[in-house]
Amino acid sequence: MKLNIDSIIAEWKQDSILDETKLSTELARIPLLHSKYLEVYLTSKSKLISVTSSYNKLKFTRKKYFRGEMTREELLAHGWDQYQGLKMSHSEFNSTADIDPVLNDEWVKVEYWKGIVSGIEWIMKEIQNRGYTIKTMVEYNKIIMGG
Numbered sequence: 001m002k003l004n005i006d007s008i009i010a011e012w013k014q015d016s017i018l019d020e021t022k023l024s025t026e027l028a029r030i031p032l033l034h035s036k037y038l039e040v041y042l043t044s045k046s047k048l049i050s051v052t053s054s055y056n057k058l059k060f061t062r063k064k065y066f067r068g069e070m071t072r073e074e075l076l077a078h079g080w081d082q083y084q085g086l087k088m089s090h091s092e093f094n095s096t097a098d099i100d101p102v103l104n105d106e107w108v109k110v111e112y113w114k115g116i117v118s119g120i121e122w123i124m125k126e127i128q129n130r131g132y133t134i135k136t137m138v139e140y141n142k143i144i145m146g147g
């Protein structure tokens with residue numbers, strides 16, 4: 001499975017369907033689904049940690065940039081010109097960081113992976129509850145059949 005929102009949603013749309021005529025098969029599928037989505041969760045969580053780390057490093061570097069504390073070599077390595085404004089305080093930087101296009105590109109990546117991780121956590125909860133759902137369906141069928 002590709003690790004993007006569209007492919008995860010498409011996979012879950014297929015995997016979430018319960019065949020009411022084969023509840024024992026559906027019950028047996030629970031560990032397989034858990035395994036499948038646990039792998040996706042752990043991979044996504046790892047990617048979230050990676051992009052968060054990259055964001056934090058870039059934020060530190062941008063803070064140095066806006067404070068005029070970068071060396072010529074560091075500026076060249078990033079392809080940035082020397083910052084021409086006044087040296088920013090910590091609070092001024094925090095306000096600027098929210099609208100800095102360089103930081104925002106990385107922030108978007110962090111938020112994207114947070115969304116994927118959150119979605120996978122929700123799917124994992126649904127899989128965890130699947131046994132209860134199947135049990136409820138069996139009990140309902142017993143009532144309908146008069147037994």
